Amino acid sequence: MSLPLCFLDCGPDKVLGPSITKAASEEVEAEEFECLAETILLSEKLIHDLQDMGCGTSSSMKDKKCEKALKAALVIQNWYRGHSAQLKTRQRYALTIFQSIEYADEQGQLELSNFFSFMLENYTRVFEEDPELVTHLFGSNIQDKDRQNYWVLIDVPDSYCGPRLQFPLTFTDIDLLIEAFKQQQILHAYYVLEVLFETKKLLQQMPNFTHIKTSPSKEITICGDLHGKLDDLFLIYSKNGLPSVSNPYVFNGDFVDRGKNSMEILMILFVSFLVYPNDLHLNRGNHEDFMMNMRYGFTKEVLHKYKLHGKKILQVLEDIYTWLPIGTIIDNEILVIHGGISESTDLNLLHRIERNKLKSVLMPPIPIDGDHATEKGNKVGTTITARGIRTNGSLSEQLTKHEWEQVIDILWSDPRGKRGCYPNTSRGGGCYFGPDITSKILNKYQLKMLIRSHECKPEGYEICHDGKVITVFSASNYYEEGSNRGAYIRLSSGTPPRFFQYQVTRATCLRPLYQRVNAVESRAIRMLKERMISQKTDLIRVFQLQDSSKS
């Protein structure tokens, strides 16, 4: 099935023509443009054609007609560029609206969670007296680990006509899955669990940061957020080739949530990883977090597609997420992580910590007995037994607060132009880091560049902080059809990174810009309206506070 797509080279070339002097009058009349020498502006061909069209016999007549046509063309081009710019600006506005709403959501959730943590931290008596309340508030119980391998008992009926994977996996299994998913088949839970268990075993052997070397003949491809958009992954694999020893990939987090094929994306990525464990690298994103999945759609997708075994699958995924590496480092120069950094980012510490102890951004370490845990594993909580309660147990099952914050910064931070490091208020977690922070941290570890994802960009990628930070986002049409392009990066040591953009749409992708912008804009405004209506009483109250004259 071929997807209609727009595949563009990066960076349109702007053609700036020579200066044209202009009459001072307000009305722009075509007749008032003054021509520069026709040799510059008119090609020979055009003159020739105009002659063919019967421009008249005398040369002065010819010139006059050419001049008129030239001015007419200028008028049209001028108008068009103005019109086009208006559309682009409207598109930008619409995207800003979407983004604000998206972050406000995340912020709301994190603030709520922070509130709970605060309560628990400061009211540990509640904790001690009523552990079940804590469990209720904070997370599900740990299941029996003994029943881990019960999946082998799952039966795959003969009537199942979906893909059947053969272990040990080979590249043919990748192809098999892609073909099957293109036909919207669902992988049987048996194979899902088998893949998940094998993936977890392999991930446990990976360090927190994978160090990769490239060479001119072995470029690496870096992809950003996919968020369950399967078509984008198909496009990337199709345009850029399947992963292999000579075609390595880094997928920089946020594979799941929001899109409707998060499961299929995970399966393809994990199978690719199992076949090429040294050439397919997966970094954890802020959505590789079972609590985020509950809110942003992946949990629902799994339970819907796997009615019988969904819960088990989710449970295994919880663990797998924690074993995903934190980042990759390429040629000792380029740091690839999902979100960003903070002024206190300590790569050495991050290399050392036990990353699998970070279950969720919404489950920060809880200090016990009112003490704050500063030494890892030095204190043991005595008042509560570990059994069945996830959030505490012995302190050795948690990260220290400092370690936890370090990882949250990596997964949630955003670069901004303002110097310094500030709490990321729109998301509620991580921070905003300025170009000075980037320089400081990169220099500290002798790195040259930071590649991250986490934010949707209209062109699929964006360079900031003086070329030191690149954002790459691989889910095209993330908010709405036509909202943004996706992109991926190819690089190797010694050469500047190359960017590849694309946009996947079901309808003709050559839908005219104004229609696309209209669609994106009306969706954005509708969402904003919904928001405003749902918060109407709050909004009115705030307005009234500001409006002292009661107008």
Next chain:
Amino acid sequence: MADDRDREGTEIAVAEFHKKIKEAFEVFDHESNNTVDVREIGTIIRSLGCCPSEGELHDLIAEVEEEEPTGYIRFEKFLPVMTEVLLERRYRPIPEDILHRAFEVLDPAKRGFLSKEELIKYMTEAGEPFSREEMEEMLSAAIDPESNSVHYKDYITMMVIDEN
């Protein structure tokens, strides 16, 4: 007295323009540090209702750039220049009827349409030529796929409605 009123009127206008310019600038200030990529200046200026030609845009950019061009334009430099432009009502947009006349000039036989090839030829070879992307974009909206031509009167009407 008339002078005072004039001055007050101008002050109000300037304040309004400042606000508009700031808002337009902020849309493209991705890093929130009062700079925009120089390649977006054209879009910003046009979004404020002005229609400079590419050549005029080139000159404007030269005015707002740093002595040593950095690829970024700072708001502090952009604001005064753009305010002048708005106050002097420079680069007014093309009225609909002039636009229509321009199309008619390119269609001397008064057929009411331009063929796809003709439009491409004029737009990419004359005046301040379109880039390939601009041409494709214009065609996608303007072309009537059945006749492979641009019925310019309908096209203009559609675009103008859309703007409002």
